[in-house]
Amino acid sequence: MILATEYTNDNGEPVSEFPNLGQNGYSNLYINGIMQESSLYNVSSGALTIDPGAAATAFPASFSYYNLYINAMIQTADTSTVSTTTLTIPGGDVLDPATPIIVEFVVT
Structure with missing residues (x-):
């Protein structure tokens, strides 16, 4: 508060x-x-x-596109892939747990 x-x-x-x-x-x-x-x-x-509430446990099954922000910087489309339960960063990169991540789905 x-x-x-x-x-x-x-x-x-x-x-x-x-x-x-x-x-x-x-x-x-x-x-x-x-x-x-x-x-x-x-x-x-x-x-x-x-109040950020509970963590997301699933992503939308159908969406137009999504934006990934790492440290408030939007990432290019080839930076990640997404399924209904997982966001994957190619190459096996592991981020510091303190790094802010935002995934924004656009659903039409």
């Missing part, structure tokens, strides 16, 4: 709460330049709470 008091407004002044977005408002959260799914976070007047 990140408290609103840890942020500043556009004038660089500390804030006590986030603006009320109202019934028809919305918020977007970007981490390392990548917009996050709205189901992963919640914004209240006093705090931003990030």
Whole structure:
């Protein structure tokens, strides 16, 4: 949880709460330049709470294409292959467990 008091407004002044977005408002959260799914976070007047939830146990069986990001850098199509349960990086490369990985599937 990140408290609103840890942020500043556009004038660089500390804030006590986030603006009320109202019934028809919305918020977007970007981490390392990548917009996050709205189901992963919640914004209240006093705090931003990030909850990544459970890890994915299966990928979509049918999709148009997917994007792989390693350390927030999009990878070329020949960097990986994917099945419904596995993402494989050719050559047997093993990544540091602390390396952020994002797989984005586009389903139509």
